[in-house]
Amino acid sequence: MSVQERKQRERAERERLIVATARELAEQQGWDAVTTRRLAESIEYSQPVLYSHFRGKREIIGAVALQGATELAVAVRASTAAADGPRERVAALARAYLDFAERNPAVYDAIFQLDGGLAYAQEDTPEPLKDAFAALLECLGEVAGDGVQPGLFTETFWACLHGLVTLTRAGRLPPHETGPRVELLVDRLAVL
Amino acid sequence: MSVQERKQRERAERERLIVATARELAEQQGWDAVTTRRLAESIEYSQPVLYSHFRGKREIIGAVALQGATELAVAVRASTAAADGPRERVAALARAYLDFAERNPAVYDAIFQLDGGLAYAQEDTPEPLKDAFAALLECLGEVAGDGVQPGLFTETFWACLHGLVTLTRAGRLPPHETGPRVELLVDRLAVL
């Protein structure tokens, strides 16, 4: 049985390599540059090997998204844990979120913009995605205010951050005043 | 000179046809389905004709975006003109914006998500885009509150609406509670 186990290990290792390489390529040159040919060449296998791990390019994007969601949850929780007081926690969360998007634009797109074949906001939503939302909810639920459901408030606040990220990154908003915009959001939306 | 004039008219007419057809195709089957081959076939010309009007597919998307921005500005102004009082005006604007995005998803993407080769938030930004932002500013600038620049407030409010639109349309937010989310935005962000 040891032979099969070794093969399984090697397969899993190669799968990690595919995801990591796709992510790297996407961050360096954008998702458009992540073609199955280039990806295959980068991992030093032929194209069809990719399809023995994933149904297609979409599933590879999905795998990157799940990895990214896990990291985003960690980053958000770390930022809020280190902050004192509700206002500072919300501000820290917002900064951490924007920071993640800025540092990992391709991963951010995989999670929130591209089609990775994942289910969102449903029962069969993968755990990393649920957990990333939960990380937001843990902090933002506290400042929803009376008569506003924590979930609804979190969704709305999150949407605002997402709007800032995408409009800025798409060149629709000048980037230099992101700070004041976020402050405005925190001050007005959160009930402290 | 009349012959040249006629030819110019026909050329302009064909250009309108290209843009209208691209828009229609995109709304019906999504931008991925708007290929140069399909588009050429729809207007009953060969592919290279498209390139005698536009540098490439990107510029066609840009043309649709400009058309859409003009319509968005009209829709926003119409909604705010028909509303009484600041709060009702802001709420009407938000509804009109979301309504436009829902009714014209492909056009919305052309304006705010896709690369149409247009300059945004710069001096050489095309007039329709500037005017669409101006339409938002006219209404939202009134409710920015003390010490907050109207432009900055408009950008932030707009980003929130944009976040709601994109997350909802990408399946990241359940669509049925859009109403309460918008109410939350209007009540908290606008200073009445």
Add this chain to the structure above:
DNA sequence: GATCCGATCCTAGCACCGCTAGACAAGAGA
């Protein structure tokens, strides 16, 4: 009216894309 010439359009093709069928080789088990 015949001829010329420039504008206009189309055919055919490039390099690339995601994806897959089928040939082939390597290695485990008898």
Add this chain to the structure above:
DNA sequence: TCTCTTGTCTAGCGGTGCTAGGATCGGATC
């Protein structure tokens, strides 16, 4: 050592955006 499964690769399909170069059509000129 031989067989057979498993895994990998080559080659190719139909599609993409885009373009070079030839054909054709129509207005201007003699």
